[in-house]
Amino acid sequence: MVTIKYLAAFAALAPVVLTHPMADAATIVPRLNSATIFARKGTSGACKTRPSPSFLADVAAFSNLEKTHDNSTKFNIMTADEVKNKILNKGSVSVLSTAIDAVGNIVSREIEERSTETEEEEPSRIEARASAVTINTYFHNVYKDATLDGGYIPKARLASQINVMNQIYAKYGFQFKLVNYYYIKNANWAVDENGGEYQMKQALRKGDYRSLNIYFIYDISGNLGYCYYPQSGASPGSEVFIYDGCTILYNTVPGGSYVDYNQGKTAVHEVGHWFGLLHTFEGESCSGSGDQISDTPQQSSPTSGCPASRNSCPNQAGNDPINNYMDYSSDSCYTQFSAGQNQRMVNMYNTYRR
Numbered sequence: 582m583v584t585i586k587y588l589a590a591f592a593a594l595a596p597v598v599l600t601h602p603m604a605d606a607a608t609i610v611p612r613l614n615s616a617t618i619f620a621r622k623g624t625s626g627a628c629k630t631r632p633s634p635s636f637l638a639d640v641a642a643f644s645n646l647e648k649t650h651d652n653s654t655k656f657n658i659m660t661a662d663e664v665k666n667k668i669l670n671k672g673s674v675s676v677l678s679t680a681i682d683a684v685g686n687i688v689s690r691e692i693e694e695r696s697t698e699t700e701e702e703e704p705s706r707i708e709a710r711a712s713a714v715t716i717n718t719y720f721h722n723v724y725k726d727a728t729l730d731g732g733y734i735p736k737a738r739l740a741s742q743i744n745v746m747n748q749i750y751a752k753y754g755f756q757f758k759l760v761n762y763y764y765i766k767n768a769n770w771a772v773d774e775n776g777g778e779y780q781m782k783q784a785l786r787k788g789d790y791r792s793l794n795i796y797f798i799y800d801i802s803g804n805l806g807y808c809y810y811p812q813s814g815a816s817p818g819s820e821v822f823i824y825d826g827c828t829i830l831y832n833t834v835p836g837g838s839y840v841d842y843n844q845g846k847t848a849v850h851e852v853g854h855w856f857g858l859l860h861t862f863e864g865e866s867c868s869g870s871g872d873q874i875s876d877t878p879q880q881s882s883p884t885s886g887c888p889a890s891r892n893s894c895p896n897q898a899g900n901d902p903i904n905n906y907m908d909y910s911s912d913s914c915y916t917q918f919s920a921g922q923n924q925r926m927v928n929m930y931n932t933y934r935r
């Protein structure tokens with residue numbers, strides 16, 4: 582029954598994939614295409630950005646598999662190869678139905694395998710799989726002038742930033758190795774709205790698609806940051822590959838001057854996007870699929886600041902996940918990813934970036 586829903590949802594979205602296999606790359610070309618940019622605002626401004634239809638189709642595939650398996654927050658146990666196979670097989674309708682059949686079989690088989698396990702074993706199994714993941718990371722500080730007010734970040738603060746990322750992501754199975762960091766004085770690139778993003782990244786991007794590049798710059802038109810979701814077609818030198826990475830406001834690093842947003846958690850939020858996570862208020866509605874994570878409550882608008890509690894969808898279960906890194910709360914409010922988000926990060930990383 583759920584499989585039928587999955588099939589219908591996927592069939593409706595399939596033409597995007599079928600008619601233009603490189604749709605993701607095409608939609609990325611105008612850098613300001615809102616379909617591929619994600620912003621976390623420091624104020625209560627509405628999110629002006631949305632994921633591309635093709636990325637949502639990918640997310641839907643992950644999401645429906647989880648819900649096919651179980652409506653609770655239990656982990657869906659798929660191997661990376663199974664997930665990858667599912668994604669690669671979506672190219673045509675005939676193959677698609679085969680893939681869905683295969684997915685159904687996979688889920689059934691996994692349920693049988695899991696029937697001998699205790700529930701307590703599942704999280705550790707996920708963590709064990711993810712714990713080996715160390716992500717080569719490159720920091721680029723692009724500043725206007727070498728002062729604290731000109732976008733320059735002292736070395737000690739860059740070190741604090743990578744430490745915050747590692748402390749927070751450790752329990753979700755990811756670590757970041759700061760391979761190198763670079764200081765670039767460029768007043769043009771330091772201001773995002775000047776439009777130099779692609780040129781900057783062509784010049785600066787390091788590593789492969791598994792590597793994380795973070796550009797700490799002077800100004801992002803009032804936003805704290807943005808990042809790119811993982812996707813296929815990211816061959817080295819391609820536009821998808823060049824654009825990949827996170828751009829973050831320089832004074833959000835630990836010790837920075839941005840009050841309420843200077844514990845380095847903007848980077849944690851943006852890297853969540855890099856792993857494939859949507860905002861918890863995605864869709865900004867009390868109905869619909871939201872962030873397509875089953876254990877984050879439905880949320881119709883972003884949180885601002887750090888309220889004691891908030892409930893934007895009173896008729897849906899649960900209060901807003903104000904402590905979730907993928908909301909818009911202030912840094913002190915951020916304390917967690919959900920188990921479902923953790924699963925999604927692992928699955929998407931294994932599918933696109935492994």
Ligand SMILES: [Ca+2]
Nearest residue numbers: 871872874877
């Ligand atoms: Ca949710």
Ligand SMILES: [Zn+2]
Nearest residue numbers: 619620621860
């Ligand atoms: Zn965001």
